[in-house]
Amino acid sequence: MCGIVGLFLKDEGLRGRLGAMFGPMLAEMSDRGPDSAGFAIYRADVSEEAKATLYDPDENYDWSELTEAMSDDFGAPVAWERMATHAILHGKATAAAMRDWLVRNRPGVRVMSTGSSLEIYKEIGLPADVMSRFGVSQMAGSHMIGHTRMATESAVTTEGAHPFNTGEDLCLVHNGSLSNHNSLKRMLMREGLVFQTQNDSEVAAGYLAWRLSQGAALKDALEASVRDLDGFYTFTVGTKDGFAVLRDPIACKPAVIAESDDWVAMASEYRALARLPGVEKATVWEPKPGTVYSWGHA
Structure with a gap:
């Protein structure tokens, strides 16, 4: 199950409202992931x-x-x-x-x-309670991504909640499941990466961090993951410069993107986007399978 959301502000004048705009998006995904939640915020003042x-x-x-x-x-x-x-x-x-x-x-x-730039906060509990604990509604920044978790294959723990960060200012949230993460994890550990959980999503984040450390651009690293990661997934990946969305080649996990003149947002379901200002004038679409979509400050 699980729910993921992301919000990137094009209009710098909205940055003081980032948390207030993002909070309802994540709360709307509560029934997709009621046991724990987390979010990553990228501060504008690096x-x-x-x-x-x-x-x-x-x-x-x-x-x-x-x-x-x-x-x-x-x-x-x-x-x-x-x-x-x-x-x-x-x-x-x-x-x-x-x-x-x-x-x-x-x-x-x-x-x-x-x-x-990056800060990640996550905890056990309903998404609204987790966000209240950290004061999300008052947070300011350029973009945020978040995740609501329903732990179907592992324990409900703070460590197992998303997002996961393995490289500097890079984080990932994931809806789905990987089938080859153990073999990939062993390879990445030989490359010097350290993992703190058994979560397959942390392995996906580590894989992207490793690709970036080899000199790949984020778009190239995500395109390589289509080849190297087996399973089904929707990824939303945050960096200091922006965020990106990728669905696996079958795209069995839901995702929708909306873009206006002031912001771009993604979510597992449209209802998480419905209260964004100006959404009625936004362009809305379902991201294609195996295709990288990205936005940044440039």
């Missing part, structure tokens, strides 16, 4: 510092101790702010260095995302 979004189930986790240890090792201060069970870290180190330090020194803490 920081010169790297940042990491982290999760620990203990809302009283001592993030000060973690950041002090990280600051000592990096020789530069790492700041943090709490967001419920999550924390956002900011520092002068590279995003890759922050992720590597966390994997080696705090393996029990889950790395939700790393990058300069």
Whole structure:
């Protein structure tokens, strides 16, 4: 089942309303995924510092101790702010260095995302409750993607919720199932990727991050995934510059795209788009099988 949504704002004047526009879209997908939800937000003001979004189930986790240890090792201060069970870290180190330090020194803490623009938040519960916990309606940025999950083949956990981030400022949400993710995961681990869950969607995100690290453009990486990933899927992929949509060559999972002069949005079902401003004048279509659709700041 599961539901996915994405919203990219062409009109910079709408960026202060991003969360308020996005929230109803994700909430509308609740009956497709009532057990957990997550979302990725790309802030418009890209920081010169790297940042990491982290999760620990203990809302009283001592993030000060973690950041002090990280600051000592990096020789530069790492700041943090709490967001419920999550924390956002900011520092002068590279995003890759922050992720590597966390994997080696705090393996029990889950790395939700790393990058300069991206933040990922996810939790167990109804999508509306999850978004309320993190204050989505007040969030500002250039684009967001989100996912509502119905865990039919795995446990209901925060770690298993989407989106997944495996490369700097890249994240993925997925509706469907992959059949060759275990063999692909072994290959990617030999290439140095580290996975935190057994979720096939994390493998898909890792595959795209690996392709990008080899020099491929996002469109090329997604086109290669049509060949290399077996199964059925609709992907929505976020990057610092925009977002992209891809359905597998059979396209058995639903998806619809709407584009106006001010924004472009996608969802598993049209009802998630119905309350967007100006949707009555938007161009609406069903994305073709095996075809990459992408939008960006350029």
